[in-house]
Amino acid sequence: MTRRVWIFGDDIDTDVLAPGIYMKGPIAELAKHCLETVDQRFAPNARPGDIVVAGRNFGMGSSREQAVMALRELGIAAVLAKSFAGIFYRNAINLGLLVLICPEAGRIAPGASLTIDTASGWATDAKSGETFAFEPLPPHLMAIVADGGLLPHLEKRLRSTRHAEKTT
Amino acid sequence: MPQPMTLAEKLVARAAGREAVRPGEIVTATVDLAMMHDSGGPRRVAPMLARLGATVWDPERVVLVSDHYVPAVDTESAGILDLTRKWAKSAGIARFHDMQGICHVVLPERGHLRPGMFAVGGDSHSPTGGAFGAYMFGVGATEMCGVLVTGEIWLRVPETILLEWQGRLGRGVVAKDMILAMCAKLGMDGGRYQAIHYAGEAVAALPMPERMTLCNMAAELGAQTGLVAPDATTREFLVAAGVPESGIETARWQNDFGAAAAERHVFDAAALAPMVAAPHSPANSGPAAEQRGVRVDQAYIGACTGAKLVDLHMAAEVLKGRRVAPDVRLLVAPASTRTTAAAAADGTLATLTEAGAILLPSGCGACAGYGAGVLAENEVCIASTARNFKGRMGASSAKVYLGSPYTVAAAAVAGAIRDPREFLP
Numbered sequence: 001m002t003r004r005v006w007i008f009g010d011d012i013d014t015d016v017l018a019p020g021i022y023m024k025g026p027i028a029e030l031a032k033h034c035l036e037t038v039d040q041r042f043a044p045n046a047r048p049g050d051i052v053v054a055g056r057n058f059g060m061g062s063s064r065e066q067a068v069m070a071l072r073e074l075g076i077a078a079v080l081a082k083s084f085a086g087i088f089y090r091n092a093i094n095l096g097l098l099v100l101i102c103p104e105a106g107r108i109a110p111g112a113s114l115t116i117d118t119a120s121g122w123a124t125d126a127k128s129g130e131t132f133a134f135e136p137l138p139p140h141l142m143a144i145v146a147d148g149g150l151l152p153h154l155e156k157r158l159r160s161t162r163h164a165e166k167t168t
Numbered sequence: 169m170p171q172p173m174t175l176a177e178k179l180v181a182r183a184a185g186r187e188a189v190r191p192g193e194i195v196t197a198t199v200d201l202a203m204m205h206d207s208g209g210p211r212r213v214a215p216m217l218a219r220l221g222a223t224v225w226d227p228e229r230v231v232l233v234s235d236h237y238v239p240a241v242d243t244e245s246a247g248i249l250d251l252t253r254k255w256a257k258s259a260g261i262a263r264f265h266d267m268q269g270i271c272h273v274v275l276p277e278r279g280h281l282r283p284g285m286f287a288v289g290g291d292s293h294s295p296t297g298g299a300f301g302a303y304m305f306g307v308g309a310t311e312m313c314g315v316l317v318t319g320e321i322w323l324r325v326p327e328t329i330l331l332e333w334q335g336r337l338g339r340g341v342v343a344k345d346m347i348l349a350m351c352a353k354l355g356m357d358g359g360r361y362q363a364i365h366y367a368g369e370a371v372a373a374l375p376m377p378e379r380m381t382l383c384n385m386a387a388e389l390g391a392q393t394g395l396v397a398p399d400a401t402t403r404e405f406l407v408a409a410g411v412p413e414s415g416i417e418t419a420r421w422q423n424d425f426g427a428a429a430a431e432r433h434v435f436d437a438a439a440l441a442p443m444v445a446a447p448h449s450p451a452n453s454g455p456a457a458e459q460r461g462v463r464v465d466q467a468y469i470g471a472c473t474g475a476k477l478v479d480l481h482m483a484a485e486v487l488k489g490r491r492v493a494p495d496v497r498l499l500v501a502p503a504s505t506r507t508t509a510a511a512a513a514d515g516t517l518a519t520l521t522e523a524g525a526i527l528l529p530s531g532c533g534a535c536a537g538y539g540a541g542v543l544a545e546n547e548v549c550i551a552s553t554a555r556n557f558k559g560r561m562g563a564s565s566a567k568v569y570l571g572s573p574y575t576v577a578a579a580a581v582a583g584a585i586r587d588p589r590e591f592l593p
Contacts, residue, residue: 011357013555015557015560019560021562023538024237025244036564057357057390060356061557063208063307064208064308065208086361086390087292087308090307090308090311091311094310094311095308095310150310150311151216151219151310151313154220155219158220
């Protein structure tokens with residue numbers, strides 16, 4: 001499946017991802033303002049399955065998980081960035097957002113139509129045929145993302161443990 | 169002979185129950201203290217705990233502070249504060265500080281930190297605790313839920329980045345200027361999510377609240393934590409905060425001789441001038457003199473970074489016998505209720521209000537757009553806070569400059585940015 005991309009620069013911070021003045025309200029409302037101070041077109045036009053492409057230090061700033069939740073709410077399938085801020089990176093995995101370190105992210109063109117192979121670590125632009133290498137997530141982190149985040153992942157594990165206890 | 173370790177490695181090794189650790193290893197550490205606030209705390213973690221059918225592993229290791237939505241201004245913020253209070257009671261959290269000030273300042277003020285601790289906070293400025301020789305870092309709410317259930321957290325053993333300040337600071341130059349200079353030199357990701365260790369003659373000479381400013385803004389350097397090795401200054405502060413002398417170890421929590429830092433950067437304290445960060449990044453910093461004449465609508469002294477008692481003293485030095493310029497509003501939100509009490513007792517508050525300052529409640533306030541003092545479209549503000557990201561303090565077209573309390577007070581008096589040394593005797 002090919003995906004549309006939204007291109008952003010370096011140092012995208014948590015205040016532009018999840019503005020403080022909307023933090024009191026529900027996530028659906030907050031998500032409408034996600035990244036509006038850098039690109040007003042993004043939140044109203046982002047579609048489920050779209051990909052965010054960015055430069056260095058994506059998600060710098062606050063520990064607020066709403067920065068991740070807003071992207072999830074908009075249906076963003078993955079963020080490919082040259083690098084991520086530490087707290088954001090951990091939050092993203094804990095909430096099931098695919099975050100991929102892609103040193104070549106700067107070469108991805110605004111009109112690209114990407115396919116992502118999480119196992120091999122290659123993103124391909126279906127239009128130009130260009131490929132971009134990213135660091136695949138280690139399997140134990142990929143499993144958390146695949147389950148939708150740490151909480152559903154833990155629930156699943158608890159269920160299977162309880163099931164195993166019952167059947168033995 | 170055991171391998172020499174850095175302070176960060178020793179702190180992590182102790183918490184992981186290991187003799188030694190090496191940078192890059194992934195370890196699971198036992199958490200001595202978990203700090204949460206009203207914004208990222210109970211309102212986020214309570215539903216997660218309920219979903220897992222779990223309770224807090226050890227309520228005595230939790231500190232809860234309501235500081236973001238204080239005091240309530242509408243039914244949403246009132247509801248968040250109400251939920252926080254009720255959860256504190258039901259979860260049995262005795263160390264709950266409701267509207268007593270900002271978590272990073274309240275924590276050491278109430279004697280909750282000491283050298284050697286391993287602590288997490290549900291806020292990115294949690295490295296402030298590193299000023300006391302504790303390994304402390306910020307986490308999101310889901311990660312915090314994990315800590316509350318297990319009492320543990322995984323981390324990659326950090327490399328140590330040594331930031332060494334040789335010589336002594338000049339008059340009117342303070343920790344805020346040091347950290348802005350480091351942000352300019354290293355960039356917002358210069359800390360690489362590793363451990364920063366501030367050292368050198370100028371750092372050793374700083375009082376605790378100033379060391380807190382350095383460690384607080386390790387977040388702006390993108391580090392996991394920021395540390396200052398504990399010493400007699402640390403001990404004196406903690407004893408005054410009620411920590412039993414016997415519980416304060418300083419000799420153990422030092423860099424071992426010969427321990428290897430991954431990076432070392434040396435700065436000249438004597439050559440440093442008052443600094444100002446231009447919009448929209450703390451890394452966009454240079455000497456205040458280069459921004460001379462930039463007109464301001466608002467001057468804000470507040471937040472965990474810049475409204476402790478020493479910060480208010482700096483502002484008062486500039487404001488004594490002067491008046492805030494016409495068309496400028498100076499807002500002061502002391503970092504904690506104890507800060508307010510001390511500033512009232514020593515006459516500092518009177519100096520500020522006689523100059524025209526408007527006092528605001530103790531809390532995170534306008535710094536992140538949560539409380540009173542947010543900005544209108546195209547307004548210009550200079551603040552003693554940590555961050556000047558676009559739209560953080562209000563309207564997205566507003567411009568925020570960062571400086572020390574000296575520099576903010578000088579701009580309030582002049583109506584425009586100045587080198588604050590022009591106003592100091």
